[in-house]
Amino acid sequence: MKTVKTDVVIVGGGAAGCFAALELHRKGIACVVVCKGLVGKSGASIFAGNLVLSGQVLGNTPEQARNTGEFLVKYHNQFLIDQHWARRCGAWVESEYYAELERAGLYFRRDAEGNVVTSPGKIRSVAANVQGNSGVPFMDLRRKQLARAGIPTIEETAVTALLHGRDGRVRGVFGLSVLTGEPIVVQGQSVILATGYSDRLHSRSTGTREMSADGLAMAWRAGADLLNLEMQWWHTNDVAHPPSWERMQIYPNPILGSPKSARMVNAAGEEFFNQQDDDPMAFGPYTVQLKALVKQVRAGKASYSGGYFAGFNHMNPAEVNAYTTYGKPYYQLGLDPAKDLLETAVTAHYRQGGVRVDTATMKTSVPGLFVAGGLGGHSNGLIALATFDGKTVAEGVADELGFVAVADLNDRDIQAETYRLEKLRQSDGDGESPFAIKEKIRGAMWNGAGVEKSAATLEEALANLRRIREFDLPAMRLKNRTKIANYEWLDAIDVHNMIDAAELVVHSSLERRESRGPFIRTDFPDTDNLDWLAANVMVKTENGFRFERVPYETPYFQPGFDRRDNMLVAW
Ligand SMILES: Cc1cc2nc3c(=O)[nH]c(=O)nc-3n(C[C@H](O)[C@H](O)[C@H](O)COP(=O)(O)OP(=O)(O)OC[C@H]3O[C@@H](n4cnc5c(N)ncnc54)[C@H](O)[C@@H]3O)c2cc1C
Structure with a gap:
């Protein structure tokens, strides 16, 4: 059995896993990233459309800074959040996050005068190049940063089990290379699970193929406490057909360079959600739209699987095309966003809940097991928050590392997992x-x-x-x-x-x-x-x-x- 030894094993190559790796590397702590897909090219992070501004960066007023906090606690987490953590996170995003990204070379979209373009409103966002596609350059950057730092990655390898040391502490993972079918054991002193929360557990979902709730299932089997698993978020405006477009969103919140955004129309042709009238400047996004849709479904004028429509036909397409990708599905289908609407449906988006962590360290209730990013149950997603978790978990792991005694892995775990996987292959x-x-x-x-x-x-x-x-x-x-x-x-x-x-x-x-x-x-x-x-x-x-x-x-x-x-x- 191939075995790799390191200090810290990181599972997942999204925003949280990558930043945890960079921060550990900065502290001189060796780590290996094991990723079911490609690092920086799998999971939810690549889909982040825009980056919400926190605090008073880029001309945010004190009121806008406060609004962002209120948005996070109220509209984004329905108060199921550690507000002290939210404050720490907001302060870090304001003082460190954007500066680090720009230093590392991420391009925030600018207008002809060189000013960063923002969406207007109570809370504001920026985009990495274009709105709707910010996650791709963002994660390409992270992938390059890991490569430049020489951080080892084991890609297209699904972690299938957590491994315990002889002392009972979680100290490693069992992985299966998807391409060769060969198993691998990655051993460290601690394990960080950063497998995200956009799992494909519903017929329609924004989650990708590899997101099968592995982190949640493995953490639970290891005995970790979970919380708020029921708090599932939904996109209301994703393209209904074909199924492979189900995470393609007709964006219903203010877009960069325009106060307007998509409106929603029921089966009878009646508008039932227009951001400017119903939720001016998008203080509260998806839940507000969801509740509007629920009323339509109850009135028999829409269903959660389709039968209602969304689009930008009340806007000048130039406003949509200037800084966003949102016109793309219309053009690809030969439609005109100035005239046509697209049939939309609900998709299960991300889960607010997950594994219970101490928000100061990202420790779970299981010794040796840490969680960062969306898999944690302490906040609903945003790529900045997942990144902050990467920083926090690196500190939490580093603080503990000096006190962890060395112990070998328990061979029985490895044998049991080898047997389980072989048996599944022979089903x-x-x-x-x-x-x-x-x-x-x-x-x-x-x-x-x-x-x-x-x-x-x-x-x-x-x-x-x-x-x-x-x-x-x-x-x-x-x-x-x-x-x-x-x-x-x-x-x-x-x-x-x-x-x-x-x-x-x-x-x-x-x-x-x-x-x-x-x-x-x-x-x-x-x-x-x-x-x-x-x-x-x-x-x-x-x-x-x-x-x-x-x-x-x-x-x-x-x-x-x-x-x-x-x-x-x-x-
Ligand atoms: C459609 C969509 C739109 C979004 N829009 C925005 C937005 O506009 N702005 C914003 O800030 N946020 C947005 N988000 C949320 C944001 O993308 C997430 O909060 C954040 O990226 C989560 O990062 P993560 O690292 O926790 O997880 P992910 O990015 O999901 O990464 C999970 C990683 O774990 C790996 N993995 C999974 N299982 C295993 C396993 N068994 N073994 C090994 N590796 C495994 C995956 O391959 C992947 O690399 C959006 C999310 C989605 C889905």
């Missing part, structure tokens, strides 16, 4: 392919744990997932049993993570007996700040799990009401 039941089972899991989640849910739909989702676990998984059949570039084998590995994660999400959804922002329960329609302004923590026990409710402090921003119908709450 020859009389059932369906792993890909078909993945789709079944996504269908169960879309139908039972979609935008609107209740105890009844969630119980149905659980029953469907249980059937998949009991009947479909043991009967799974692989047509391709080779080792080399066997994506069917990879699907078979993914499927086990997906079903574990999907069940956990549904259990968490049943436990939160309220509605809050994008979490909409028809049987508990109120946002309940008396009982549920709290983390919904899942703790693993000998025979399953138990829930704990841990209230959030509200030192800077408060909701201002006890209970209210979620559909009447602005955020």
Whole structure:
């Protein structure tokens, strides 16, 4: 078995994993990045459309700086956030983040006079070259920075299990090279999981192929506490057809260089969301649009799978084309954004919840295991926040490293994982392919744990997932049993993570007996700040799990009401 030794193993090559690696390198600590896809070219980070300005950079007024904080706490996390962490993060983004990116060579889009172009409004954004495509140059830059620093990467290698030392501490990972089918063990003193949160657990999702909730499933198996898994975010304006365009967004928030943005129109041709009228200057983005859509669905004028439309036909296309990519789908389809609208649908976007961490160090409840970025349950996503996590986790790991005794890996973990993966490769039941089972899991989640849910739909989702676990998984059949570039084998590995994660999400959804922002329960329609302004923590026990409710402090921003119908709450 090939074994690589280092100080710190980082799993994931998105914004969080890359920045953790750069920061550890700066501190003189050796690390290796293991990535299921390519470093800087996989996961959610490449999709970041724009970069939200924090604090008073680039002419932000004190009011805009405060608005950004309020946006993060209220509209982006529905108060399920450590506000002290949010403040630390905002201060770092203001003082370090943009300067570091510009020093490293990221180009923020400028106008003819050389001024950085921003979106107008209560909170402002900039773009790396064009809005809609900022994540690509951003992550290309990170990839180059890692290469320049000589940080070793092991790419197209799926981490399939966490490995423990003889002392019980998590000290390494088991990986499988997707291209050669060869296993690899990467051993260190600590492991940072940075596998993101845009998982493909629903029929429609912004997550990419490799995002099968691996980090969540592996952390849970290792015994880490989880929280707020039910807080799933949704895009309301993604292209309905074809399925491969499902994360292509008709951007409904103010765009660079214009106060206007996409409007939404129902099946009857009636406009039901126009940023300028309904949410001037985009103080609160996706949840506000989602609630507008829910009303249309309830009135029979749209469905979550389509039947409503979005576009820019109330704008001059020059405004759309100047600094954004948002006209592109229209042109590719031979449509005219000045006249035509595109059919849109909901997609599961990213998950607010995840693995519970100490926000000062990014330590989980499992010794040796750290989490950074979207996989953590302390904040909903934005690429700046994931980057801040990279910095924080590097500090957390570094502070502990000097006190960690050396210990060998427990061979039994390695043998057990080798056996498990080989058995999966040989799956020859009389059932369906792993890909078909993945789709079944996504269908169960879309139908039972979609935008609107209740105890009844969630119980149905659980029953469907249980059937998949009991009947479909043991009967799974692989047509391709080779080792080399066997994506069917990879699907078979993914499927086990997906079903574990999907069940956990549904259990968490049943436990939160309220509605809050994008979490909409028809049987508990109120946002309940008396009982549920709290983390919904899942703790693993000998025979399953138990829930704990841990209230959030509200030192800077408060909701201002006890209970209210979620559909009447602005955020
Ligand atoms: C469509 C879309 C639009 C967005 N728009 C914006 C925006 O405009 N502005 C903004 O600030 N943010 C935006 N975001 C959010 C932002 O992109 C994320 O918050 C952030 O990039 C998350 O970074 P991350 O490093 O935690 O995870 P990711 O970037 O998702 O990285 C995860 C990494 O883990 C790897 N991985 C997964 N499983 C394994 C495994 N088993 N073994 C090894 N490696 C593994 C993946 O290959 C990937 O490299 C958007 C996200 C999406 C999906």
